[in-house]
Amino acid sequence: MSRFWSPIVATLKPYVPGEQPRMANLVKLNTNESPYGPSEKALEAIRAAADMDLRLYPDPVALGLREAIARRYGMSVGEVFVGNGSDEVLAHTFAALLKHDRPLLYPDISYSFYPTYAGLFGIEAVEIPLNADFRIEIAGYRRPAGAIILPNPNAPTGIGLPLSDIERLVSEHSDQPVVVDEAYIDFGGESAIALVPKYENLLVVQTFSKSRALAGLRVGFAIGQRPLIEALERVKDSFNSYPLGRAALAGATAAIEDEAWFEKTRAKILATRAALTKGLEARGFEVLPSQANFVFARHQNHAGQTLAAKLRERAVIVRHFAKPRIEDFLRITIGTDDECAKLVAALDEIL
Numbered sequence: 001m002s003r004f005w006s007p008i009v010a011t012l013k014p015y016v017p018g019e020q021p022r023m024a025n026l027v028k029l030n031t032n033e034s035p036y037g038p039s040e041k042a043l044e045a046i047r048a049a050a051d052m053d054l055r056l057y058p059d060p061v062a063l064g065l066r067e068a069i070a071r072r073y074g075m076s077v078g079e080v081f082v083g084n085g086s087d088e089v090l091a092h093t094f095a096a097l098l099k100h101d102r103p104l105l106y107p108d109i110s111y112s113f114y115p116t117y118a119g120l121f122g123i124e125a126v127e128i129p130l131n132a133d134f135r136i137e138i139a140g141y142r143r144p145a146g147a148i149i150l151p152n153p154n155a156p157t158g159i160g161l162p163l164s165d166i167e168r169l170v171s172e173h174s175d176q177p178v179v180v181d182e183a184y185i186d187f188g189g190e191s192a193i194a195l196v197p198k199y200e201n202l203l204v205v206q207t208f209s210k211s212r213a214l215a216g217l218r219v220g221f222a223i224g225q226r227p228l229i230e231a232l233e234r235v236k237d238s239f240n241s242y243p244l245g246r247a248a249l250a251g252a253t254a255a256i257e258d259e260a261w262f263e264k265t266r267a268k269i270l271a272t273r274a275a276l277t278k279g280l281e282a283r284g285f286e287v288l289p290s291q292a293n294f295v296f297a298r299h300q301n302h303a304g305q306t307l308a309a310k311l312r313e314r315a316v317i318v319r320h321f322a323k324p325r326i327e328d329f330l331r332i333t334i335g336t337d338d339e340c341a342k343l344v345a346a347l348d349e350i351l
Helices: 007-011 040-050 063-073 085-097 113-120 163-172 192-198 226-236 246-257 259-282 304-313 337-350
Strands: 027-029 080-083 104-107 125-128 147-151 178-181 202-207 220-224 285-287 294-299 316-320 329-333
Touching: 027 329, 027 337, 040 246, 063 080, 063 220, 063 246, 080 085, 080 226, 085 113, 085 147, 085 178, 085 202, 085 220, 085 226, 113 125, 163 178, 163 192, 192 202, 192 220, 220 226, 246 259, 259 285, 259 294, 259 337, 294 304, 304 316, 304 329, 304 337, 316 337
Parallel strands: 027 316, 104 125, 104 147, 147 178, 178 202
Antiparallel strands: 080 220, 202 220, 285 294, 294 329, 316 329
16 A cells, blocks of 8 residues: 555546466466457458558547448447457446446456446445346346446356346336446357447447457457447547557458358357367356357366366366356356367366
8 A cells, every 4th residue: 555545546446357377388377368360351350450650549439340330230420339359448437427326236256347347436236136947037126226337148057038027127217327238249159239229328348359269469348328338438538538559450341241250150169169068067067158259168076266176187177166156167258179178188187
């Protein structure tokens, strides 16, 4: 601590990102990155942007990228907001839309940045417990609220809600903003973007980090009706008018337009997920039904922390959360077939 700190600093509980270890022959399955490289068209666009005059600022309104996203999802450009990863988009959302007289609601087992942002922006929050099957129950949100945010599919469980449940939640809270965080939606879920024209209180947030394999570029976006997007723009321009560099704008635009690459790599990940789930279950794991690019699994006879440590000894890194109810689970990113085979081989040695 320092006497120069602002009072809020001492009370913050910062988000802890997934580890980026430097190990020889590492099988890295801990941060839900894509196992495949980005679209070659995206890489070409990034190279071209890097060769241009970088002494100039990028487009502060990211018009080209927003136009590409709008075309992809059948929206108008004024209904699209972009930021430096979906984490920044979420931060602006917390500041712009989620602080009200009544509490913000979100799941108790969920993306751990939510309580961090709530603390940072001084937002009263109430955590709504998942049910015994680790599912979000819409009925739990039928209570006084200032706003609601939830991931769909949820993280770290990977379980998704059907679009009908999302619509019920949004319609039942027509006087509150409802934010649906869809970081993993492309791996089996139903996007709520289709509901945006119908509901003025709905904001949908997505990322280029997972299904577009651009985690290192840091690009995220939100889609909502114009008044919600304007609120995000006002916060963004009070913080950083240039959140995305020229390379990021170019690469993300090319990536969202390369539908063939997107479908090909997504299909690979879904096939590997199914095979890994079957392999884990054959070895005594309970695997929650995943609609994400990871699985959440626990073994009936082995503690999660112990398994994670023993896998690490074999240069296989997975994510373990030392939290109530989920301390025996491992969150395992879907890697290549070869990486998942090495994971299973390591588990066979351990088990």
